[in-house]
Amino acid sequence: MSKTMPAVVFHGEGRWSVEKAPQPVLESPDDVLLEVDRAGICGTDLHILETPPGHPATPGAILGHEYVATVAEIGSNVANLAPGDRVVIDPNLTCGNCSACRQGRTNGCENMTTLGIFRNGGLAKLNVAPAKALHKISSEVAPEKAALAEPLSCVLHAFEKAPILPGESIAILGGGPIGLLFLLLFRNAGASAVYVVEPGATRREMARKCGADAVFDPGAADLKAAIGASSGKGVDLVVDAVGRCFADAIGLVRPGGRILLFGMDQTSAPVTSPYEITRREITVIGSFIQRTSFPKVVRILEAGRLPVEKLITHQLPLAEFGKAIELLGQGQGVKILLEP
Numbered sequence: 585m586s587k588t589m590p591a592v593v594f595h596g597e598g599r600w601s602v603e604k605a606p607q608p609v610l611e612s613p614d615d616v617l618l619e620v621d622r623a624g625i626c627g628t629d630l631h632i633l634e635t636p637p638g639h640p641a642t643p644g645a646i647l648g649h650e651y652v653a654t655v656a657e658i659g660s661n662v663a664n665l666a667p668g669d670r671v672v673i674d675p676n677l678t679c680g681n682c683s684a685c686r687q688g689r690t691n692g693c694e695n696m697t698t699l700g701i702f703r704n705g706g707l708a709k710l711n712v713a714p715a716k717a718l719h720k721i722s723s724e725v726a727p728e729k730a731a732l733a734e735p736l737s738c739v740l741h742a743f744e745k746a747p748i749l750p751g752e753s754i755a756i757l758g759g760g761p762i763g764l765l766f767l768l769l770f771r772n773a774g775a776s777a778v779y780v781v782e783p784g785a786t787r788r789e790m791a792r793k794c795g796a797d798a799v800f801d802p803g804a805a806d807l808k809a810a811i812g813a814s815s816g817k818g819v820d821l822v823v824d825a826v827g828r829c830f831a832d833a834i835g836l837v838r839p840g841g842r843i844l845l846f847g848m849d850q851t852s853a854p855v856t857s858p859y860e861i862t863r864r865e866i867t868v869i870g871s872f873i874q875r876t877s878f879p880k881v882v883r884i885l886e887a888g889r890l891p892v893e894k895l896i897t898h899q900l901p902l903a904e905f906g907k908a909i910e911l912l913g914q915g916q917g918v919k920i921l922l923e924p
């Protein structure tokens with residue numbers, strides 16, 4: 585009989601449990617056995633657990649796609665890692681052979697699969713991942729900071745697609761972990777003003793602590809006046825970190841400015857009139873996960889450049905996954921990490 589370990593297993597249609605799952609073993613010479621140090625819960629996990637689900641996942645899979653781990657054992661082909669190394673994980677596994685991969689657009693891979701969504705992930709004591717998914721990081725980086733590598737890699741990819749110059753102004757729509765990572769990055773890049781628009785009072789307060797110049801409720805009467813949009817101006821860049829705010833973004837951006845679409849919501853309503861975009865020459869940029877950001881994220885975290893730990897509101901044992909989901913559902917947590 586195989587040994588067991590505690591794990592958060594998805595069972596389809598809003599069902600999950602913390603249960604004893606078989607301990608994984610190396611199956612391919614390219615595999616690495618990982619001992620998970622911390623795993624974060626993300627908005628995608630909440631979407632997976634909704635009924636009907638807002639995001640697909642494979643029933644029977646162990647959840648958790650944002651995690652940091654220590655190498656326990658390596659397959660015979662693995663040359664660049666050794667037991668004891670600390671690694672962060674790029675959970676999106678790409679094929680390298682499809683036309684998107686061959687164009688260098690690996691985030692558009694036609695055969696992509698994801699650890700923690702379609703294959704077993706990091707909400708468990710142990711996990712097996714291919715060596716190509718792993719990026720070594722100094723063990724001097726606290727595991728709770730390193731646990732933010734995956735969401736930060738997606739934010740950095742988006743930043744590279746819609747960079748800012750020192751002195752520019754930005755409005756971020758959505759003050760969850762992603763919105764706040766954008767805020768930290770824009771602050772670091774010399775933004776003159778960063779505004780955060782967020783309905784939750786706890787998250788607005790968090791945004792203020794992370795360096796927002798002003799925070800607003802989406803319905804606030806003073807929002808447009810405060811950022812100059814009511815007088816036909818507005819901010820240089822608007823980030824939709826929610827996935828439902830394209831129309832709002834058009835109302836806040838200056839003529840000739842940029843809108844970055846980052847959040848994803850399959851149910852968001854289409855924006856019907858392109859007139860404003862054409863007439864005011866707005867540039868719209870979409871960004872999806874990442875391609876080459878992980879090595880840069882590792883350097884940012886190792887250099888201690890971004891105070892990403894400010895986002896962490898709770899660290900709980902793995903068994904309290906249900907409590908974590910509840911806290912996030914009530915808008916009480918921002919980034920919650922679990923310790924297996």
Ligand SMILES: [Zn+2]
Binds near residue numbers: 626628629649650735
């Ligand atoms: Zn995620």
Ligand SMILES: [Zn+2]
Binds near residue numbers: 678
């Ligand atoms: Zn591919």
